[in-house]
Amino acid sequence: METGHGELVRIGDLEIRAREGLVLASGRALTLSVREFDLLVALARNAGRIVSREELYRLAWGGTLRHGDRSCDVYVHKLRAKLEGALPGMQFIHTHVGFGYRLDPAPSHPFHTAATGR
Amino acid sequence: METGHGELVRIGDLEIRAREGLVLASGRALTLSVREFDLLVALARNAGRIVSREELYRLAWGGTLRHGDRSCDVYVHKLRAKLEGALPGMQFIHTHVGFGYRLDPAPSHPFHTAATGR
DNA sequence: ACGGCGCGTTCACATCTTCTTCACGTCGGG
DNA sequence: CCCGACGTGAAGAAGATGTGAACGCGCCGT
Numbered sequence A, B: 001m002e003t004g005h006g007e008l009v010r011i012g013d014l015e016i017r018a019r020e021g022l023v024l025a026s027g028r029a030l031t032l033s034v035r036e037f038d039l040l041v042a043l044a045r046n047a048g049r050i051v052s053r054e055e056l057y058r059l060a061w062g063g064t065l066r067h068g069d070r071s072c073d074v075y076v077h078k079l080r081a082k083l084e085g086a087l088p089g090m091q092f093i094h095t096h097v098g099f100g101y102r103l104d105p106a107p108s109h110p111f112h113t114a115a116t117g118r
Numbered sequence C: 001a002c003g004g005c006g007c008g009t010t011c012a013c014a015t016c017t018t019c020t021t022c023a024c025g026t027c028g029g030g
Numbered sequence D: 001c002c003c004g005a006c007g008t009g010a011a012g013a014a015g016a017t018g019t020g021a022a023c024g025c026g027c028c029g030t
Helices: A034-044 A051-060 A071-086 B034-044 B053-060 B071-088
Strands: A008-011 A015-019 A022-025 A090-096 A100-107 B007-009 B014-017 B022-025 B092-098 B100-107
Touching: A008 A100, A015 A034, A015 B053, A034 A051, A034 A071, A034 A100, A051 A071, A051 A100, A071 A090, B007 B034, B007 B100, B014 B034, B034 B053, B034 B071, B034 B100, B053 B071, B053 B100, B071 B092
Parallel strands: none
Antiparallel strands: A008 A015, A015 A022, A090 A100, B007 B014, B014 B022, B092 B100
16 A cells, blocks of 8 residues: 555654544554544644634534534543653643644643743 | 734744734744733834833723723733743833833843934 | 444533732832 | 832632533444
């Protein structure tokens, strides 16, 4: 079988093969459900950018996010859990309160430089 | 307030993506709250100019600044803290007593000649 | 047909953030 | 010395997000 060069996105140690519906974490395959996969792809295609829940819902679910629907949050949680399980110490999905989520690989226990001013 | 204009503003090492709600400091993403972000955008769109609190409030909060309301001051403080944390040694928000605030990148050193050259 | 399962959705509650407002400290001018 | 303007930290309420669990559903092997 050919491994087509179709769509292959690399985010840190993640290798996402959109065509095949496969995700490799440091070479080892992850087991994601369809929703989890679509959500990851949606985020990956906008890596580094903040994607609003509305946009995410449109991209991964296809439709309009209804007011009060928390599906995105729930799935971001599931996805985070699997990514954390596969690549401990790495944080991929960042929350931007009031804006949305952003995919960007970073060590979890960072240095306390900027953001946290509490 | 508004957060949606397809703009990309650059102020020194800051890259503000108004549409996205994202701010990059030397390439690294900052974590700002909606208000902090709107305030920064308001200042950035008037970079180099002094913006009165009334104007700032109108731009970032959307409404009229009530007498005695210190929200602007408080948020300028929060914003300064995060900017300082992200880009130490740089001063972006300058206070003009009795007039307002002005956004302009400058080394936060004791130098303070006439104006920030321009 | 039956029972077990994985999946997606929705709840209810736990936590964390954000916003506003207050209180007090500092500085400089009159 | 008094006062207005601004800096700064904190308290409380409101709002946003994190999280575990219950439910219903379709699929699959038996």
